[in-house]
Amino acid sequence: MKLTIIGCNAATPTTTGNPTAQVLEVNNQMVLIDCGEGTQTALRKNKIRFSRINHIFISHLHGDHFYGLIGLISTFSLLKREKDLHIFGPKGLKEIILLQLKLSKSWTNFKLLFHELESKASETILTHEKFLVQSIPLKHRVYTNGFLFKEQPKERKLLIHKALEYNIDKVYYKGIKKGKDVVLEDGTIIPNRELTEDPPKVKSYAFCSDTMYTESIVPIIQGANALYHESTFLEQHSELAKLTKHTTAVEAAHIAKKANVGLLILGHFSTRYPDYNMFKNEAISVFENTEIAKDERVFEF
Amino acid sequence: MKLTIIGCNAATPTTTGNPTAQVLEVNNQMVLIDCGEGTQTALRKNKIRFSRINHIFISHLHGDHFYGLIGLISTFSLLKREKDLHIFGPKGLKEIILLQLKLSKSWTNFKLLFHELESKASETILTHEKFLVQSIPLKHRVYTNGFLFKEQPKERKLLIHKALEYNIDKVYYKGIKKGKDVVLEDGTIIPNRELTEDPPKVKSYAFCSDTMYTESIVPIIQGANALYHESTFLEQHSELAKLTKHTTAVEAAHIAKKANVGLLILGHFSTRYPDYNMFKNEAISVFENTEIAKDERVFEF
Numbered sequence: 259m260k261l262t263i264i265g266c267n268a269a270t271p272t273t274t275g276n277p278t279a280q281v282l283e284v285n286n287q288m289v290l291i292d293c294g295e296g297t298q299t300a301l302r303k304n305k306i307r308f309s310r311i312n313h314i315f316i317s318h319l320h321g322d323h324f325y326g327l328i329g330l331i332s333t334f335s336l337l338k339r340e341k342d343l344h345i346f347g348p349k350g351l352k353e354i355i356l357l358q359l360k361l362s363k364s365w366t367n368f369k370l371l372f373h374e375l376e377s378k379a380s381e382t383i384l385t386h387e388k389f390l391v392q393s394i395p396l397k398h399r400v401y402t403n404g405f406l407f408k409e410q411p412k413e414r415k416l417l418i419h420k421a422l423e424y425n426i427d428k429v430y431y432k433g434i435k436k437g438k439d440v441v442l443e444d445g446t447i448i449p450n451r452e453l454t455e456d457p458p459k460v461k462s463y464a465f466c467s468d469t470m471y472t473e474s475i476v477p478i479i480q481g482a483n484a485l486y487h488e489s490t491f492l493e494q495h496s497e498l499a500k501l502t503k504h505t506t507a508v509e510a511a512h513i514a515k516k517a518n519v520g521l522l523i524l525g526h527f528s529t530r531y532p533d534y535n536m537f538k539n540e541a542i543s544v545f546e547n548t549e550i551a552k553d554e555r556v557f558e559f
Numbered sequence: 560m561k562l563t564i565i566g567c568n569a570a571t572p573t574t575t576g577n578p579t580a581q582v583l584e585v586n587n588q589m590v591l592i593d594c595g596e597g598t599q600t601a602l603r604k605n606k607i608r609f610s611r612i613n614h615i616f617i618s619h620l621h622g623d624h625f626y627g628l629i630g631l632i633s634t635f636s637l638l639k640r641e642k643d644l645h646i647f648g649p650k651g652l653k654e655i656i657l658l659q660l661k662l663s664k665s666w667t668n669f670k671l672l673f674h675e676l677e678s679k680a681s682e683t684i685l686t687h688e689k690f691l692v693q694s695i696p697l698k699h700r701v702y703t704n705g706f707l708f709k710e711q712p713k714e715r716k717l718l719i720h721k722a723l724e725y726n727i728d729k730v731y732y733k734g735i736k737k738g739k740d741v742v743l744e745d746g747t748i749i750p751n752r753e754l755t756e757d758p759p760k761v762k763s764y765a766f767c768s769d770t771m772y773t774e775s776i777v778p779i780i781q782g783a784n785a786l787y788h789e790s791t792f793l794e795q796h797s798e799l800a801k802l803t804k805h806t807t808a809v810e811a812a813h814i815a816k817k818a819n820v821g822l823l824i825l826g827h828f829s830t831r832y833p834d835y836n837m838f839k840n841e842a843i844s845v846f847e848n849t850e851i852a853k854d855e856r857v858f859e860f
Binding site (some may be wrong): 271272273295320321322325328329336352358363364514543 | 633
């Protein structure tokens with residue numbers, strides 16, 4: 259999996275940072291997660307090909323997470339996109355987008371498919387042949403979901419020397435990779451476990467922004483290879499974090515530790531702080547493998 | 560008057576240019592004209608103080624002219640603005656903005672005053688103590704207005720040596736500057752024209768984007784000190800200009816000539832052209848005092 263940070267500012271864009279947006283590449287598929295104002299320009303800067311984005315996930319309807327969506331859709335249209343575009347986000351998003359298209363007498367020459375979310379329980383919201391997406395109910399001032407992206411299980415790995423040893427015809431290889439046993443001409447059954455080994459473990463990525471500290475997400479994100487967790491504030495502003503339903507860096511680190519994730523990526527930083535390394539410094543006392551998000555930074559895991 | 564170009568791209572923002580937005584300073588008042596996506600960030604880059612903007616004028620509801628408005632309003636709110644904000648634009652704009660505020664459970668701590676435009680005739684839409692604004696009905700694919708900004712007439716210039724000669728008390732100076740005659744103690748009337756001279760001529764600026772070529776605007780913008788006129792296309796694409804209800808550089812120059820303006824500023828360039836100087840080159844054959852808009856370029860007139 260490859261994660262590109264497009265923006266990780268809280269609340270408002272500045273001349274040095276974009277509001278929330280990320281591009282995740284999973285099994286060669288690209289998805290866009292949140293889409294703050296200016297995302298389309300930032301995607302260009304990051305040389306992300308617009309045509310590769312077919313799925314967009316919007317966590318919640320605060321402007322710093324979706325004000326760039328209508329502009330991106332309009333540009334897709336101007337670029338004569340034809341492929342379907344799937345948009346997942348809170349109920350209301352469709353109304354906002356369609357009202358703006360209607361009043362500008364615009365339309366899209368591609369199918370715009372909205373999948374509006376309302377459930378307060380975690381559910382599988384997309385089953386794609388290459389990946390799965392599960393919602394992560396978060397606790398914020400408005401209805402908010404994080405998203406867990408999981409690769410679809412890969413095929414079992416064929417042990418070619420074993421297949422040759424049993425003189426198995428190549429025509430059976432496809433089935434073997436899917437877990438099938440083989441019956442030889444003399445009726446002998448070769449169990450699949452003799453011919454294959456387990457595929458690489460499926461990878462997963464959890465995106466959690468915005469939310470107050472909540473351990474309810476731990477079972478959902480347990481063991482994820484990487485977790486992006488908001489940390490709007492440092493400990494000195496922990497009261498403000500509670501008040502605005504955001505998280506501190508230390509709290510995010512506690513979630514990472516409890517969920518036993520591989521890597522914690524901190525983001526959604528309040529622009530009041532001059533140096534975002536302060537977030538990492540506070541978090542590593544609780545969870546060592548912590549990194550900070552930064553526009554254009556790429557994480558591979 | 561001082562005009563700062565914030566953006567002049569047609570259709571879509573790119574890494575090198577913003578969609579339409581301008582800041583006009585008139586008699587020490589600042590107004591924002593159009594507000595494409597990313598305007599708030601570009602305003603910061605141009606070091607425009609947000610608190611100085613009290614009036615915003617939106618020409619039409621195509622995204623490249625207003626998608627940045629909701630973000631700017633949200634940021635005003637986060638910055639704890641208290642002053643009223645007046646927004647002039649086509650009917651529908653209020654619905655778009657309020658729906659987004661409602662769904663994000665947001666509100667503004669300042670008064671958001673919408674002045675929705677529906678008239679197809681030119682009318683005075685704002686009479687401020689420092690300036691006037693008149694709509695310029697344009698012809699585009701959706702309901703569109705340009706805007707004519709005029710300084711309020713300044714006071715007459717007092718001829719101080721004349722006032723001293725007649726031994727006129729200072730208490731009358733204010734009235735004289737407003738055009739009043741003076742009655743001396745012996746009953747003699749000193750007519751105002753003996754005591755004053757005409758104030759400097761009021762300046763005006765006409766903003767016309769987006770529109771097809773239309774001479775109907777000529778009487779409205781006649782004699783303006785500067786005219787910003789869209790020129791989305793070069794002559795080689797004049798058919799495309801007609802089809803999309805846009806203007807070529809040469810057509811814009813014809814309007815400038817007929818309206819006898821002081822300066823023509825071309826903008827709203829299609830991003831298909833590698834060098835925007837081509838627009839100027841085509842226009843100057845018709846109207847010599849032509850300049851091209853460019854992000855961050857400042858015009859004083």
